[in-house]
Amino acid sequence: MSAGNTNAMDGPMIECAGLTRRFGKFTAVDDVTFSVGRGEIFGFLGPNGSGKSTVIRMLCALLEPSGGTARVGGFDVAREPERMKPLIGYMSQKFSLYDELTARENLSFYGRLYGFHGAALRRRFDELVALTHLAPYLDRRAALLSGGWRQRLAMACALVHEPAVLFLDEPTAGIDPVARRELWGLLFDFAARGMTLFVTTHYMDEAERCSKVGYIHLSRLIVSGLPDDLKRLPEVNPAGTRRIEVACDHATAGLRVLRGLPGVRSATAFGQSMNLLVDATVTDGAVRASLGAAGIGMVDVRPTGPTLEDVFVALTDRANGGGR
Amino acid sequence: MSVFRGFRAILYKEFLVVLRDPFTLFLMLFPPVLEMVAFGYALETDVRRMRTALLDEDRTVESRRIVERFVNTDTFRIVERVGSAEELAAAVRKGRVYVGIDIPPGFARDLEAGRTARLQVLVDGSNSSVAGSALNTAVALALRESMERLASAAGVRELPFEVRPQILFNPAMRSPNFFVPGVIGVVLQIATTFATAMSLVRERERGTLEQLFVSPLRRWGLLLGKLVPYLLISGVMAFALFAIMSGLFDVPIAGSPWVLALATLLYLFALLVLGLLISTRAQNQMQALQFSMVFVMPSVFFSGFIFPRDTMPVVFRAIGACLPTTYFIETARGVVLRGATLADVAPHLGVLAGMGGILFVLCALRFRWKLG
Incomplete structure (x- = not known):
């Protein structure tokens, strides 16, 4: 027993x-x-x-x-x-x-x-x-x-x-x-x-x-x-992209701005910050500049890895037949 | 032991669940007793002391004597005296009385003169058993009176014919003696089949059945663990019902109480297993209730409980032959009323035992170990 x-x-x-x-x-x-x-x-x-x-x-x-x-x-x-x-x-x-x-x-x-x-x-x-x-x-x-x-x-x-x-x-x-x-x-x-x-x-x-x-x-x-293995899957990290976390003083407004920025593939809000999947060509400076232009301040950009949610979203998209 | 693994645990739990809720226990035990008393009294078909209205327009010694004869049959009871034919008809129409007796003027005179003395009896035909009984009694009374007068007029002291019926069992022809054993059969069915069906379906609804399936409990252990407590409870109930039968309804048990106990046990087992079988089909308590009713209704009509099976169309008799209640009622009437011995009722007991056994095997087979 x-x-x-x-x-x-x-x-x-x-x-x-x-x-x-x-x-x-x-x-x-x-x-x-x-x-x-x-x-x-x-x-x-x-x-x-x-x-x-x-x-x-x-x-x-x-x-x-x-x-x-x-x-x-x-x-x-x-x-x-x-x-x-x-x-x-x-x-x-x-x-x-x-x-x-x-x-x-x-x-x-x-x-x-x-x-x-x-x-x-x-x-x-x-x-x-x-x-x-x-x-x-x-x-x-x-x-x-x-x-x-x-x-x-x-x-x-x-x-x-x-x-x-x-x-x-x-x-x-x-x-x-x-x-x-x-x-x-x-x-x-x-x-x-x-x-x-x-x-x-x-x-x-x-x-x-x-x-x-x-x-x-x-x-x-x-x-x-294993969660770490999944986060390294190529489907989750498409070639030529990177993930960044952007903190600012007005996250909801910032989300709208960043979604309109060329090269941003997805943007998700987490409280006062956002997680972005962007083309590698999009620099931190470009992000700051576009937010600044919209009057949003206290911007902090740092690189981040995918969460499990990112993994599941990416894989579900693929299973449903490509991105949305 | 291993085939019955988990039996003792289930037994422990079932007793706790049943005893924990005295109200449920009360609801299980009380209605049958109430139904028994209600059924037993309601099914009294002996017609006695019917409310009768009298219109005596003759007012003679002869008219009073004939009224006395009516009352002496114990079938009629004069509750009202009226002054006109209209009043008499109204009393029946309004339901105040079942019977109206109208003795017209000149009744005694006709009798004296050797003419046919006529009297009218109004009977409320809306209640057929009452009407039939009143009619028979009145006609028989007139015939008997006529015969006695003719005989004495002819100087004959003895009537040419006489039938001496001897009623062997239930000599008083009391209907409780006939009905109460049947009532016990039907009432037991209502209480027991529901009990086990509900008890398992409740576990299914609550998800505890799934929990049991994950454990090493074996199906025989589960089925027996569910059966035994309810067998005990319904056994106590049956004992109470038979006690009421002999105490309240004055129906003595002519045969051996042990044979009756054995028949009851076999019958209860078959009913409880039927409940378990229902629970393997029913997904929720509502369905369990409906399925149980499917078996209760035919038991009331086709088991010989009210209507004699011999006069039924073949189809209904066949349905009756498939019901445990039919065999239990036959056995109970045999033992209680006729003093039938174990050997006399053995064929019925055999059928009951066979039914219980077959249902139990069906149940074990049907019992899905997996919740498919």
Whole structure:
């Protein structure tokens, strides 16, 4: 029941090859291939309806693949689900809990479900309560817990059996920033102890924290890899261009000005600054001059690299058939 | 053990969920009792002490004697005396009485003179069972009176014919004895099929079913864990219903209570598994409710609960033959009223057990381990 009890000695903990799922004529997941190594945090991104949840469900043996294979912990999810299941924990988007039961009873139920009882159940129970700081809320009904505490309880339930692989489907949707940061703190802890994490999210800042990311768009995995590798992809950094960050005292007005400047391929506002993809021929001086001409001051221009968002935008554009 | 993995965890959780909410438990246990009492009383088809209006235009010893004869049948109860034929008709029309008796002037005189003494009985035909009963009683009363007079006039002391019927079971011909075992069958069906169907569909709606599927829980463990608590609860309910039957409706159990208990257990098992089977189809609680109704309605009409199955068209009889309720009602009536033994009802029990078994296997097969 510990993280070591897998069939994958040194191989990847999650491995999909040509994974496909069709619902009638609709292909929800199309030929998806990727792998995740032990102790990695894999961030799985994509818009709603792109196939994220379908992939997670196939990996958890909730849904049978129509084609291709998926192995988790070295076990084929379609052929050996009974051996694979003890290895995985799953926290669904809804934080599925029994509302009429207290936090204590929910956790205790999942403990029993995974074969704990007596002293072992009590010991594991106490560990999880300490880990998630649930102690003050143990006797409250799950229905009356706030989003953040529901999430912690769901997390504790998913961790009962110390899974080697933990799947989290949008774990931070609708919870406050403090709970969000604390959750990520926990995830890094788990990863450091050798647990493999598979996280779907909409947040780009969360994607930046992952050791590996994949982006799915219209049922197809457009890209997967290490964030730094993705940011160096030629599609993201077209030849003859560079990225600059421009700070000024009037960013919204500045955006309008710079979008009209020849050689500026894209400009995105981030608060008081802008990120620009420009032709290499556009100098910092030219940028300052055009902003100055529009009466915008306190201009600061510095070179910058692409964000993951830039990566996904560039790759989505390409997948949609060229730039916009 | 491993085939039933997770059974004890599910059992623990189901009991907590059920006990946690006394209101739900109350809603599960109380309506059947109420339905039982309501059905039991409402289905009283014995017509007794019908409200009757009397117009006695003769006012003689003979007219009073014949009225007394009417009242003595216990079918009629004089609640109103009126002064004219119009008033009598109005009393029936307005629904104040079911029956009006009109004894015209000269009734005693005709009788004395050996002519046919006529009296009129108005019956409210809008309630057919009441009308039929009033009609039969009135006609039988007239015949009997006539025969007695003819016999004494002819100096005959004994009537030439007599039928001596012996009603073997339920000698008082009380309708509760006939209906209440059936009511128990129908009421149990309503409560149990919903219970398991809802319980699983709720998990599907809430997403906890998905959570269970990810765990190493086996389907037999899940199915049995869901069945056992509800089997216990509905068993207690059935016990209460039979207690009400013999206590409140005065229907004693003629046969062995153990045979009745066995039949009830098999019946409940089949119904609960039917609920589980419904839950494998239904996507939400509304659908579960509708699917359950699909099985409840035929059970009311085609199980022999109200209408005898022998007089039904073949199609309806065939439908009835597929319903567990049919076999349970047959068995319950047999054991409760006729004192049928285990051997007598064994074929019915066999069918109930077979149905439960087949449904359980279907359920396990239908139970999608994956949420496709």
